[in-house]
């Protein structure tokens with residue numbers, strides 16, 4: 429491996445949180461008590477926590493300083509003004525509605541923009557996004573390019589929408605029956621895969637032609653912008669800020685989870701250009717989140733988010749971020765471990781189908797693999813396969829996603845390259861004894877978003 433490809437941390441560490449590893453016996457007990465669901469483990473029992481990159485970020489000294497500037501007035505907080513102006517400036521949308529986190533924004537958007545029976549088109553589903561779409565009577569249609577469903581295909585911009593599928597669905601169903609297109613940048617469940625600027629431009633052109641709105645799931649916009657700068661012709665000399673502006677110029681609005689590329693621990697917002705939709709959103713936000721000037725966040729949260737959004741677009745930050753994730757992926761690839769290729773923005777995804785070929789998908793191979801990795805090493809990851817995909821609302825049958833994966837999500841600015849080595853070594857050890865990994869079955873299955881709180885036992 430050529431280590432010069434991976435930049436050193438563009439920060440120094442001035443506060444630390446000690447972590448310790450409990451013994452293997454204790455980890456076996458902890459996994460059993462958690463019903464073999466890594467979501468249900470106690471944080472204290474985890475050594476390196478790659479469950480998610482959501483809300484697990486380390487804030488900068490400036491963000492911590494911003495917390496002290498919180499204006500906790502019930503209404504009209506100056507921190508909201510700061511956040512609102514920052515988002516308008518960076519993203520270029522007319523209206524900003526704050527929410528407690530991304531799914532709060534998804535709830536608002538799905539409620540105001542979907543009529544029951546309408547189709548919602550997206551580049552692969554996301555768990556909470558699809559939940560809110562379906563909960564409002566929407567019918568989700570996946571129009572991501574086919575390559576995204578194949579873990580082994582190493583192609584750039586694997587998150588792109590298939591333009592032929594897009595146009596075909598609009599023509600078949602009729603534009604009036606399409607609620608909107610939801611374009612995720614990047615695509616979490618496809619492996620953190622980016623969408624190209626050209627694809628965003630073309631999706632916008634097609635949708636404009638038919639009068640269909642396009643909303644982005646902007647959760648990892650800065651990571652997506654970095655991939656465009658790195659890999660799309662014509663963008664190498666453009667700043668992340670310019671790329672971000674152009675990306676959003678092709679959208680009618682977006683939902684945002686601040687817990688990812690906002691580099692904070694909680695927060696989110698909805699952006700809109702349409703005044704009528706904005707008015708509806710402000711009416712709804714007071715019911716579900718809070719006043720339109722805080723939407724479930726404290727003043728200090730909004731201040732930290734305003735600062736974090738700017739930091740996420742600094743080149744040194746985002747380059748290190750992407751390349752640290754890539755480092756983990758490259759180490760695994762060098763050892764012959766099956767992962768989703770290319771390595772995406774926020775996580776490395778183990779391909780459980782190839783890791784555990786002795787298990788059927790209904791034996792929950794990724795769920796089982798995530799558990800074994802925890803027991804092996806104290807590293808916590810998450811299943812992104814049949815358990816996460818849930819059941820079809822109409823037939824009650826399990827969705828059977830082509831991708832059956834374990835996600836190793838890297839929190840922002842939290843772990844070092846040496847931590848990545850510990851993770852890689854653990855996965856490599858586990859791969860050598862992969863035949864011992866046994867299947868699981870549900871003993872408790874929640875009706876919705878089952879992966880969060882389900883419990884399992886060994887078959």
Ligand SMILES: *Cc1c(COP(=O)(O)O)cnc(C)c1O
Nearest residue numbers: 529530531554556616647685687
């Ligand atoms: C995390 C996430 C969401 C939901 O955001 P929360 O802040 O967790 O509610 C939506 N879409 C994508 C792609 C995400 O990764």
